[in-house]
Amino acid sequence: MKTSGRRWHRRSYHHGNLKEVLLEAARTLIEQHGAFGFSLAEAARLAGVSPAAPYRHFRDRDALLAEVARSGFERFAARLDAAWNNGIPTPLSAFEALGRAYLAFAREEPASYAVMFETGVSEAQGTEAIQAAAASPAAEKAFNVLQQAAAALCRQLPENERPPLKLVAMHIWTMSHGIASLFIQEGSVARKVPLSPEEVLESGMLIYLKGLGVLPEVPGEETASGES
Numbered sequence: 001m002k003t004s005g006r007r008w009h010r011r012s013y014h015h016g017n018l019k020e021v022l023l024e025a026a027r028t029l030i031e032q033h034g035a036f037g038f039s040l041a042e043a044a045r046l047a048g049v050s051p052a053a054p055y056r057h058f059r060d061r062d063a064l065l066a067e068v069a070r071s072g073f074e075r076f077a078a079r080l081d082a083a084w085n086n087g088i089p090t091p092l093s094a095f096e097a098l099g100r101a102y103l104a105f106a107r108e109e110p111a112s113y114a115v116m117f118e119t120g121v122s123e124a125q126g127t128e129a130i131q132a133a134a135a136s137p138a139a140e141k142a143f144n145v146l147q148q149a150a151a152a153l154c155r156q157l158p159e160n161e162r163p164p165l166k167l168v169a170m171h172i173w174t175m176s177h178g179i180a181s182l183f184i185q186e187g188s189v190a191r192k193v194p195l196s197p198e199e200v201l202e203s204g205m206l207i208y209l210k211g212l213g214v215l216p217e218v219p220g221e222e223t224a225s226g227e228s
């Protein structure tokens with residue numbers, strides 16, 4: 001797994017912040033070793049607490065990973081919601097900001113992003129709690145932001161020509177996730193393409209939206225066969 005290069009800065013342990021300290025330690029270990037490459041005892045050691053201390057909040061490592069995912073979805077949803085900003089100033093510009101926010105989260109929080117979206121695929125055992133986090137209200141809120149964007153973009157279409165908004169939102173999420181995974185999580189792919197992840201996402205979304213018919217016609221744009 002590609003790491004962000006973020007250094008570990010252990011917080012001083014005070015009564016009441018053990019959970020946050022352990023989450024920070026877990027995110028660091030995930031960046032270094034992958035989601036399933038460390039134990040709860042190792043998280044405790046990095047956090048500077050006793051091996052028994054984590055059990056005050058987490059029954060095992062998978063419970064700790066589930067909380068990394070759940071809290072990650074909370075920040076992710078808030079970030080997408082702020083970027084969308086109810087479609088202001090225009091749905092298209094807000095949609096572009098939404099895409100940039102998606103990629104920024106994947107870049108800046110690689111550990112949380114990996115647990116949120118990758119662990120259920122990469123590990124067959126012990127993922128029930130993580131899968132539950134992926135179905136949490138915060139995860140649903142993130143998807144709802146994408147559905148709001150889809151609704152705003154498709155509003156100009158005749159009602160009988162509008163595609164299912166949930167499907168459009170899923171297409172948007174799939175494209176965003178694929179680009180984040182290939183160009184941010186896997187750095188070697190990005191070096192082969194002379195475009196930034198943001199440019200790849202924007203161009204792909206423009207093609208997709210144009211195919212749906214939701215983009216306005218560009219004045220003077222005609223097919224090559226339109227004129228002699």
